[in-house]
Amino acid sequence: MQGKTGTSRVGDVAARMVAGGVLAAGVAAGAAAGEVPDFGPHVHVLDPAMPGLQQRIDDIYAAQQPNHFGPRRDAILLKPGTYEGLRIPVGFYTQVLGLGAHPDDVHVIGDLRSTAFLDNDNATQNFWRGAENFSVTPTLGIGDNTLQWAVSQAIPFRRMHVRGNIRLNQRNGWASGGWFADVLVDGRVDSATQQQWISRNSRWGSWTGSNWNMVFVGVHGAPEGEFPTPGQRFTRIAKTPLVREKPYLFIDPKGGYAVRVPALRRDSVGISWANGATAPGRTLPIDQFHIARPGDTAKTLNAQLAAGRHLLFTPGEYLLAETLQVKRPGTVVLGIGFPTLRSDNGQPLLKTADVSGLTISGLFLDAGQADSGVLMEVAPPGSKKRHKTDPIVLHDLFFRVGGAAAGQVTTALRIHAHDTLVDHTWVWRADHGAGVGWTSNPAAHGLWVNGEDVTIYGLFVEHFQKAQVVWQGNGGRVYFYQSEIPYDPPTQPEWTSATGRGHAAYQVGDSVTRHEAWGLGVYSVFLKPDVVLDRAIEAPRRPGVRFHHMITVCLVDKGSIEHVINDTGEAARCKGSSNTATLKAYP
Template identity: 85%
Template structure:
């Protein structure tokens, strides 16, 4: 239910907001004077005085809301200032970014909204859109000072300040997963029908709603109750052990357009920008970036990277004929507007060296017609270096096999580098769209981890034909896992592990592993053919250092099911002949 008392102010941020009028005006004036680089035609930069702004935003939405698998990509950039009575509807491949050094430097008084793509208010296909680094007062929302953010996978919602309430679906329609990080909400979050959600380093006045799998890491204001109690299926980790927030494009008062690269945070709770503070880190002037636009080749980008430049990719599709090579320590690769990489010549899309401090954020990686083995590889096979003090960090990386066109790859993402941090990824073998069938978009695995002490916040992996995730090294930690196993095995015989057992585990920890821990895992079956089952949703060795917390399996259609949650533990989740849901609080 929505708040009836209106939004409450939280901490010192709201006090800063009330006193910031003169400062915001000064920032807006300096930002308006800042000269924008050539970001190309798919980046739309606005300030509060831009004529025809509402019409242009509406035109973007009219093109993007039905654009489920089309090529168009857009980034909407808002300069510092106050935008009164502005409505921002957000469709596919649309990325709305504030250009302030602080989220409150850009203030939209009006509405920011995601509306379900499917009929019956169904938002389970509301993918690939996002909002970052600004504040919203939802005076033109759905009522009661509430904004509607009906979304599912691959939806970055970062460094946002909602000066009111937020609802994560529309009316009674379904929604299927999402992401908050570094977010402040003055009022209430209503998760409503959301099936699962991860919130990291955020805070709000209150939270209502629970379905299958709600995970809170380093959050102020996490709700009372604990998994597996129905209506209270909450997984709460008090502190975020180690994270580096995603870099963001902004206008610096002295140097103009730049990218802020946040510093590592250890054992953190709440937002990184509280009390008006600038997020700790370093500022990199935009002239130290090569700004890539659709049509630029991998050779051109690699030459710039080799010469010492960082890389900013603008919205659009990039058909690569060779692999992007990121080799210099400390390099930042940042995409805005869902820049989409694809190769039809059998080449991996991105490979990195085994070096400190790489940051790769905001990329969309699409499998091509020829199997490249892997779409992205973090460090070469056999990587040895340790990166505990300055890890490689990946943010908002979204992988797709099929959907827009037939594609194939053995493994979407392979991580060889030790100590890597992953902050939100969706690895998806498409279950609908073009080029989709058991033989049209073959792909065995979403994620394969060979590196030690890899930590992932927000791991979404779905529909791959063998194990969705394989963990081969020690020290892995996962905070939130969401997975639908493949819909389309033609028969049980064609989906049976060679080592025995029906189907392939959605989450596999290799027998040699002695240290691994995961919190908040949801695994779901939607088999389209009869008499297909999965014996074990999770497979892991029985070792004192291998631990799982708060697991759920769900059978979603009237065929097949999942027999056990992990190894031989947990009840069946069957659509016929028993409960369609099974929970297990801990293992062992």
């Protein structure tokens, strides 16, 4: 059904933006008023009056729903207004973004949907798709005014208003992990078969469902119940200690495009945009950005950064011959539509200086044919500066080793900068697809942290061949961790560490005196017999090193995880005893 124009509420939008301090000198500069910047062919800017609107969206979905490891990327941008009777199915590498200053400036009356990719309603491979900054009334959903969002990893759902209910799986099929941030659901959230989930700074009428690991940070309406009671495996943190919401692209009242960069929030609860508010922050007109398109070289991009411009990456694949260098304080690097960076000549993809206020969001970093040592490095080794008042913030960064093609790297992400914030990341050594195997996509570590006082919300790291996460800096905090250990160790001797059989999924260094983590799930899917992991988590036993709400699960009939943390916690075995083990606190 073709979308129809509804009430634009331009006057209300303008008034809200002025009141919220959004309008700044020069905001409408860049593209002329009402003129769309040249975002390239895979950014689709839509408005309610466009003819054939439904067909445009359906054509994107037809290309992307089967595109598990293909090169195509798309961003669908919705101009402010009301879209009557519009269905928006979302496939791989597709991001749907509202262009209002407030989520309610774009209103879809119809449906937004993620449909299970695998047979039997199985959504455990529903990766790399997202929706941000608009509202949906799901009159054309799955019934009962309910939106179906059947997803697993790398699915940013941010700054959204669901004017009804939302279900996080499809019928009775499995789904495996997900992310809410700055989300309002007027009705019910049904997590159903979701294995794990993290919600940050959100609000809803009610929440139902729990399987392994559900974490709520700064959420209104977090469900009652307490880990590890089956059906009540909830971890509730009352306030989000420190966060800066992800930047978003929007259209100002004069028709100019700009990027809003929210300010830091401390000890926050609930959404940032309640009651029509515009949260504090700064607005960057689009003419302060270099709009990157596939074909841009690293030399071109680095020259733009050196000249003081921000970067807006549009959808597509970027083959880089040298490392992107982000050095200027306050620089914003924002990707829309899952832009994918890759290097095949052994060069890291992105490095930052040890400077304050950097924002790097919405990038997909793919390991290349030659080992670059690291895909992304936040500040150089040995960095000493403190950034407590203006930290480096990373949002929605997704790393992949193998899957689309053979790739390798020693460590995907290294963080040396103190006070860094990470707000949702999936770091994945592929377990299926092309170029996958113990010697085909070798990768030792997903994340290595040397910086002090690094905080991460929503840490997903999977299948690396040694410790998935290594934490050497003091003061680390992690809210939600999900990890499947590698499927494919050929034999136990080939997968043995200095501390015993296998490599821990989460390892805190012996010199660390302060570290705390909440809501950790570690799962085994060993494909070869006689392979086990002795300890899911390894950490020094000190008063300042604390873990809350841990679970291990054995998912196939081979192998086991013998202890939850160090030598504490029961075994998770698929034969002869429970396949699940829980531990409420350590020490």
